[in-house]
Amino acid sequence: MACTTILIGKAASFDGSTIIARNEDSPGGQFEPKKMHVVMPDEQPRTYTATASHVVIELPEEPMRYMSVPDALSGHGIWAAAGINAANVAMTATETITSNERVLGADPLVEYRPARGIEGEEGYEPEQVGGIGEEDMVTLVLPYIRSAREGVERLGALLERFGTYEMNGIAFSDADEIWWLETVGGHHWIAKRVPDDAYVTMPNQLGIDSFDLADAEGPRREHMASADLRAWMATHHLDLTLRPGNVGFAAGAEAPFGVADTFNPRDAFGSHSDSDHVYNTPRAWYMQRCLNPHDRWDGPGAAHTPESDTIPWCRVPERKLTIEDVKYVLSAHYQGTPYDPYGKLGTEATRGLYRPIGINRNGQLAVLQIRPDRPESCRGVQWMAFGSNVFNALVPFYTNVDEAPAYLENTTERVTSESFYWANRLIAALADARFRENSAHIERYQEKVGALGHRMLNETDAAVAELEAEAAPYLLKDANERMAATLKTETEKLLGSVLYTTSLAMKNAFAMSDN
16 A cells, blocks of 8 residues: 655654654545554454465464554455554554565565366366465564564564565564564565664655665674575675676676675665656655755755655654654645645646645554653553544554544444544545635644643553552553543534535535525
8 A cells, every 4th residue: 555654763752762653545546444443362363364365374372462453344354554562562564665677576476366267177277375465464463572673573484484465664663673674575575773863754665775784694783684685686686786896797607796795775676766756755855854954955956856766764853753743744745845735836737746645545644652761551652543644633542451442443334423534534525625724723623632642641641650550551541532532522623613614615605695
């Protein structure tokens, strides 16, 4: 799926938390309803069967409880998307990323192929099971890991054994580390630890732009990879690093010269297509433009433009980053530039030139915050928003609970304002039609709900500090429910305001009144 991700190391965040966040966006022309759901150990399958690929995988016997954001409608898999488990380890999966023909020819994707013909007759070909993908990964990994590193190791082993049918990026975090894993072809993968003082931007492209193979093959302090990565790259000439002697085969040799210890995976495994320059790179450009505003982003002297292929994977921000910064960049529509579809700068052509981050088909945004200065009982917080991020608010919920509030879980096929997902969809469709008139309503709502969320965390954290750890989940569940009740009230107020404002601008309005 088309998504946008940001990762923030603990020394770059406002409170020392690790923060990983991702918009989950539906494909063009689709709007996949989402919900928030706690998966208890007895609900977790012991034998998992993928809907898309039909692969069957036996799972360990003792899963942990975990929060998730699955698809609300059944029939095409779980798509658990994002969550925090009982060990306060977070995972978001996946960011669909790009590749190139050389990689896909060297290690083809493991795609499902249905049976052909009739069994027992000549020419019959049995079903070919596919690998794992976005539908499966959170369910297969998050209930079984106790650190971000363990997440990389477990998913890497699954990829090597079962393969994948798509290119994806996956984030893991705990209170100390963030790791980013990228799949490479059908069975290979790389993973890199996010520097503590940096943030990462990921806009549907293979993103890692430097990698230390020697570290991945040795101490694995900052890098991990599939065990045969160097040999595989050498065999298929995937290292594009220019260095003396790296021009092919040695005289009389049967294999090419070796792969550089440090190389650029974006060059080796990624893409630099024309479509990247309208769909992907502009999003990284705008996020980094917001978070490092004193760099030169515009004009003839700009270090990077919206169509640059060399926008860094990670960088140190100009100041510490907040939850509100995450929400802003993951809701962005190129405000203050000629590319804003709601703006007055530029022309009609420029305002629709680049794919926004805050797009109509945002399904959910999960911001996963692991707070090292809080007790284990209340360390994990999952901030949630549903629908188009331009028009919604981000709300915190504790994850050490046994169920999610009904307002966030009760998404069904029926459109109703009793569901947080559908209420947000209704607000967005109405507010978009009269953006300027409704923008003040939206901004006031976002600020009020955000402030109420921070207040809830501050008050609940203080109350938890006075309790035994065993009693904390009951208090957290009550806090979540109260937050959801307040959220429902404020969201319904916003819906009423937006409905009124947009109704006044209906085309069948007439100046003469009956009164």
